[in-house]
Amino acid sequence: MSIELGHFALILAFAIAVVSTVGGYTFWRSGQRIALVLSQGAVLQFVLVAVAFAALIQAFIASDFSLLLAASNSHSLKPLIFKISGVWGNHEGSMVLWIFILVAFGAMVAAFGRRLPGDLLALVLATQSLLTAAFAGFTLFTSNPFARLIPAPIEGNDLNPVLQDIGLAIHPPLLYAGYVGFSICFSFAIAALISGRIDQAWARWVRPWAMLSWTFLTLGIAMGSYWAYYELGWGGWWFWDPVENASFMPWLAGTALLHSALVMEKRNALKIWTIFLSIITFSLSLLGTFLVRSGILTSVHTFASDPTRGLVILALLALVIGGAFFLFAMRASTLRQGGLFAPVSREGALIINNLFLATAVGAVLVGTLYPLLLDALVGTSISVGAPFFNLTFGALMAPLLLVLPFGPLLAWKRADVVGAAQRLIGAAALAIFCTILISALGGVSISLAPLGLLLGFWVAFGAFAELVERSRIGRMPLGESIRRLVGLPRTVWSTALAHFGMGVTVLGIVATTAWETELVTTLNPGETAELSGYTIDFDSFGQQPGPNYMADEARFTITAPGGSTRQTLADRRTYVATGMPTTEAAIETYGFSQLYLQLGEPLNDTHVVRIWHKPYITLIWFGAILMALAGVISLTDRRVRVGAPRRAAKLASEPA
Amino acid sequence: MSRLRALVLAMGLLASGATMAVSPDEVLSDPALESRARAISEGLRCLVCQNQSIDDSDADLARDLRVLVRERLVAGDSDEAVRQFLVDRYGEFVLLNPRVNNHTLLLWIAAPTLLGGGLATLWLLGRRRRREDDVVLSAEERAALDSLEETPGA
Numbered sequence: 111m112s113i114e115l116g117h118f119a120l121i122l123a124f125a126i127a128v129v130s131t132v133g134g135y136t137f138w139r140s141g142q143r144i145a146l147v148l149s150q151g152a153v154l155q156f157v158l159v160a161v162a163f164a165a166l167i168q169a170f171i172a173s174d175f176s177l178l179l180a181a182s183n184s185h186s187l188k189p190l191i192f193k194i195s196g197v198w199g200n201h202e203g204s205m206v207l208w209i210f211i212l213v214a215f216g217a218m219v220a221a222f223g224r225r226l227p228g229d230l231l232a233l234v235l236a237t238q239s240l241l242t243a244a245f246a247g248f249t250l251f252t253s254n255p256f257a258r259l260i261p262a263p264i265e266g267n268d269l270n271p272v273l274q275d276i277g278l279a280i281h282p283p284l285l286y287a288g289y290v291g292f293s294i295c296f297s298f299a300i301a302a303l304i305s306g307r308i309d310q311a312w313a314r315w316v317r318p319w320a321m322l323s324w325t326f327l328t329l330g331i332a333m334g335s336y337w338a339y340y341e342l343g344w345g346g347w348w349f350w351d352p353v354e355n356a357s358f359m360p361w362l363a364g365t366a367l368l369h370s371a372l373v374m375e376k377r378n379a380l381k382i383w384t385i386f387l388s389i390i391t392f393s394l395s396l397l398g399t400f401l402v403r404s405g406i407l408t409s410v411h412t413f414a415s416d417p418t419r420g421l422v423i424l425a426l427l428a429l430v431i432g433g434a435f436f437l438f439a440m441r442a443s444t445l446r447q448g449g450l451f452a453p454v455s456r457e458g459a460l461i462i463n464n465l466f467l468a469t470a471v472g473a474v475l476v477g478t479l480y481p482l483l484l485d486a487l488v489g490t491s492i493s494v495g496a497p498f499f500n501l502t503f504g505a506l507m508a509p510l511l512l513v514l515p516f517g518p519l520l521a522w523k524r525a526d527v528v529g530a531a532q533r534l535i536g537a538a539a540l541a542i543f544c545t546i547l548i549s550a551l552g553g554v555s556i557s558l559a560p561l562g563l564l565l566g567f568w569v570a571f572g573a574f575a576e577l578v579e580r581s582r583i584g585r586m587p588l589g590e591s592i593r594r595l596v597g598l599p600r601t602v603w604s605t606a607l608a609h610f611g612m613g614v615t616v617l618g619i620v621a622t623t624a625w626e627t628e629l630v631t632t633l634n635p636g637e638t639a640e641l642s643g644y645t646i647d648f649d650s651f652g653q654q655p656g657p658n659y660m661a662d663e664a665r666f667t668i669t670a671p672g673g674s675t676r677q678t679l680a681d682r683r684t685y686v687a688t689g690m691p692t693t694e695a696a697i698e699t700y701g702f703s704q705l706y707l708q709l710g711e712p713l714n715d716t717h718v719v720r721i722w723h724k725p726y727i728t729l730i731w732f733g734a735i736l737m738a739l740a741g742v743i744s745l746t747d748r749r750v751r752v753g754a755p756r757r758a759a760k761l762a763s764e765p766a
Numbered sequence: 767m768s769r770l771r772a773l774v775l776a777m778g779l780l781a782s783g784a785t786m787a788v789s790p791d792e793v794l795s796d797p798a799l800e801s802r803a804r805a806i807s808e809g810l811r812c813l814v815c816q817n818q819s820i821d822d823s824d825a826d827l828a829r830d831l832r833v834l835v836r837e838r839l840v841a842g843d844s845d846e847a848v849r850q851f852l853v854d855r856y857g858e859f860v861l862l863n864p865r866v867n868n869h870t871l872l873l874w875i876a877a878p879t880l881l882g883g884g885l886a887t888l889w890l891l892g893r894r895r896r897r898e899d900d901v902v903l904s905a906e907e908r909a910a911l912d913s914l915e916e917t918p919g920a
Contacts, residue, residue, distance in 0.1 A: 310914070344822050351817045378910050450907070453892060465884045473877035480873045490869050493811045495819070495862025502877045632790050710789070718789055 134236020
């Protein structure tokens with residue numbers, strides 16, 4: 111019964127979305143009145159999709175296998191958390207989650223957007239409704255999650271064991287919140303193009319939404335990376351898999367958008383470009399959805415391959431993106447560029463940022479699609495893998511990171527690059543010192559590692575230069591400096607923290623790439639292995655049943671170089687329902703480094719054990735978390751609240 | 767991913783049913799050859815997997831290819847000869863880092879072209895703007911500037 115209720119709710123939400131779209135685009139000129147109606151429509155869509163989503167969750171929790179989706183993807187013995195996360199561990203359910211987040215953002219705009227001009231709000235909500243209608247329609251007509259199965263089976267088919275992990279509960283919702291959040295920027299761009307309201311105020315309204323989405327996307331990607339790292343069993347944390355690229359491109363474009371919207375907000379420049387980025391960022395999210403959902407790519411993310419769905423999503427994609435760019439082409443020529451500036455200025459620096467980020471998006475996009483297109487057009491199969499992306503992307507990021515610390519120190523309009531360089535001398539000296547120290551301690555190699563470290567430290571220390579400068583540390587009594595530091599606008603802190611996080615991530619990547627050590631060996635219980643100063647004793651081996659799997663467990667005692675010991679457990683599971691095996695690595699964290707143990711297959715009565723020492727690897731994700739934290743801090747700044755900004759009290763009126 | 771792996775021990779065991787990524791029984795006794803084998807393996811695609819290198823994959827085919835790579839190296843092939851041997855058998859698809867040829871030229875020049883194009887566009891826009899810059903501010907720009915100075919926090 112509740113299944114049908116959910117189905118009905120989704121159909122109703124679809125209908126309301128269609129009406130809102132048509133009504134909104136027809137009557138947007140009547141301003142507040144239609145905006146009010148559409149706001150109620152947005153909230154209603156949210157409530158209805160929430161009901162539909164809840165109905166699915168309820169069926170999964172109750173193991174109601176008369177629901178085809180539950181029968182195909184769930185199992186009564188699965189722990190509760192995986193029953194719930196299993197709702198979106200498949201194509202149909204993940205589409206419902208997508209729509210749920212879409213309407214949640216729509217409702218948020220309706221709730222926070224009261225101060226927006228009525229016509230703009232109406233157009234934003236109409237565009238959101240258009241997206242909801244498109245995706246709800248797609249879900250209802252090509253991938254109905256509420257299909258029943260008669261007779262209902264006694265037991266379900268269970269979820270892919272790789273997905274039975276806390277990662278599935280966290281990674282997709284965060285990632286989708288990021289992807290879908292950029293739909294708000296897209297809708298604002300469409301609304302701006304139709305209504306002609308393309309000005310600084312527009313950028314001010316859009317930037318918090320971009321920041322919020324970017325924060326989610328950052329966390330989502332980092333979480334996905336960590337999940338792949340611990341689950342897939344060989345300790346890789348980024349594979350340049352097309353699906354990863356699909357999530358990374360919106361992140362790069364979104365990062366560019368955050369920076370260009372800043373220029374538009376403060377200086378009324380880069381207007382065409384910012385609108386373009388708003389459209390492109392969400393288009394890349396849609397492209398990601400298409401690549402993943404269409405079955406064009408085979409990967410762990412592709413739950414089902416069905417050509418019809420692929421074609422429908424492609425058509426949706428073409429319609430939405432094509433329509434947006436048509437509008438863009440119509441309007442762009444009428445836009446006048448405001449805000450003049452010299453090449454060396456804050457604006458100039460942000461343009462360099464955008465140039466490199468946009469090129470990186472292009473490079474990743476070409477690398478991801480090239481094999482598909484070449485195969486389709488010429489019939490030649492090639493692979494474009496990690497080595498290509500590492501080279502191309504690395505070559506683009508190195509110069510960007512090199513100039514990054516200068517950006518926040520340059521003044522708007524016209525800046526003094528020598529002055530900025532002087533203020534960075536301290537950071538540069540510190541970076542060189544740290545790099546030399548580490549290289550000396552670790553033994554100098556002829557690889558690129560020291561240069562990478564230097565870059566990482568440079569970005570990390572350079573991030574604080576603006577804080578040091580503005581608080582006049584060293585040039586004032588300490589108390590006064592601290593008072594100034596506390597009084598700085600939060601956006602200044604946010605910028606510093608985000609850039610620092612970037613540096614931290616770079617350091618983690620460089621350290622683990624350059625100094626990772628690995629040992630592949632065979633061990634019997636009682637035997638000992640050694641790696642990078644750690645002693646690993648293989649204590650025992652046994653079999654242990656889990657809730658829905660059988661596990662081969664290996665227990666180890668690790669003795670760290672300092673003498674402390676820890677017990678740990680690595681296992682290899684075979685899931686009862688599917689017979690599929692997974693490995694659960696034992697990961698022990700020492701400081702920022704990790705020791706990663708994986709139990710391999712038995713080999714001639716012994717056990718293959720793989721051990722990696724991954725120095726400073728956790729910095730990769732710590733950096734990402736710092737970046738996300740910076741996003742949150744920025745959002746709490748009174749001047750960049752989500753929704754229309756209220757007239758801030760005349761406080762701290764400095765450029766940020 | 768690193769090429770600095772030092773501690774890869776040769777166990778000299780015979781092949782058995784092991785199916786995980788690099789098994790001790792595959793490892794060559796000569797550390798120099800083994801590290802070359804690892805480096806080559808990282809650039810070769812496991813043809814039946816999802817975008818994994820044969821060095822990372824636990825598929826049987828990946829294992830066969832790893833063994834094949836090591837056999838060729840032991841037979842005295844250069845790194846490039848080993849890659850060519852696999853390309854002859856499986857096509858360019860096996861290489862994770864595509865070679866520069868007619869088919870991949872566009873791929874390889876894409877990023878430099880984009881960057882160059884972007885720089886050229888910026889330069890042209892800047893030049894055009896500088897010309898306009900000689901003129902005094904338009905009324906619209908003047909107004910924009912004024913409103914900017916009034917906006918709190920801008």
